[in-house]
Amino acid sequence: MGTTGSEHGQLADDRALLGRTSTAERVADILRTRIAEGFFRPGGRLSEDSIGTALGVSRNTLREAFRLLTHERLLVHQLNRGVFVRVLAVEDVEDIYRTRRLVECAVVRGLGKPPFAVDGLRTAVIAGEQAAYVEDWQGVSTANIHFHRELVALARSVRTDELMRGVLAELRLAFHVVDDPRGLHEPYLVRNREILEALKEGKRDGAERLLAAYLDDSRTQLVRVYAGLLQDGDAVER
Template sequence: MSTEVEQQAEHAHTTAWIASVLRARIAAGQLTPGSKLSEQSLSASLGVSRNTLRQAFTTLAGESIVTRIPNRGVFVAAPGVEEVREIYRVRRTIEPAAVLWGRPSTEELDAMEDIIRRARAARDAGSVPDMANANQAFHEAVVALTGSGSLRELMDRVLAEMRLVFHAMASAPDFHTYYVDRNAQLVKRLRAGENELAAAELREYLDAAEAELLAHLEGDAR
């Protein structure tokens, strides 16, 4: 009996690991919206059975990160207007609270400033993917201020879906540039202990980003 329980636990752990690997690849921009996820190649490269891989797909489908199409397969999702609204509902709940109640150490703030330097270098080089990467890393760091592993896991899922949304903004390469300096302002507020102002400005920041994304997506839909 104990062996069966152990096997079930190991299987569940493997499924969660596969989901996290695929989620990370999507968040890093390695898998783009519409990409088909091949069971054969992924099961071989990850060293797992197709059944275990399918269970990981089920997890990701529940997170709206992949889409199952009958008789065609599993594809990386392309989030639409409603998905963007849901993403920002989550982000507005978590991120302002993280900066309002978090008490970041000097080391954490230094790490956030390192991310901003990377973002500015990417902006100066005109590299949209690198700006997107830095933006993702910055918001991961914001949520890390909560000290909650569960919230970080939730944010990982949200940021993976955000990466898919970013692909819809390929025709608007300036989208990320505006937020680089706003991230820097946020760190400045936190260094000064102005957490309430930081939280208020972050809420405005998220509202502006959502509005821009929705306007773009709704314009494409017309």
């Protein structure tokens, strides 16, 4: 499926974000956000004409943005067909979780002496709980991603932040094809709060154990569901 008129209009609203210094990196930022939000779905084709017109950028700039996002494994170029949002394989999902476990648990393990700076984590937990209250499961997913980005931010490492931004953006490609977002995300609201409370109390080792179990359970659940969707052919936009 290509870009629709509605998508064209929503992207046109993003045009102001480009400012007077339009660059491929800024276009990539916009498209990355839209992919993470599920605006462009896995398997969906990105129309150069529609997106370029909506954002008011040249074809060369847009192609460079596509190249950047292809390097981040969010897009794929198919010869003679165009550029598509990537559909993850089950092995991709498993590898993403291996990376998350290595990085996130290492961040918690490497924290210095308490108290820890948990304000960002607290904000993400509250946002997730508020989204769940109104049954906004996409909002819960977004808040959960923010929680884990804030967790990694405790390392105060720009490079680690950039690594996890890409890893978590890629993970959301799998989230967007799951047909039960509530079942996928709701159980982890309480576990996010448990990790937050452990860190507030200065219990670094306890927080790491909670986090490791959380990631293992999340991986098992998502791989099982996602593998079934791939088998049924439901992970690709029709």
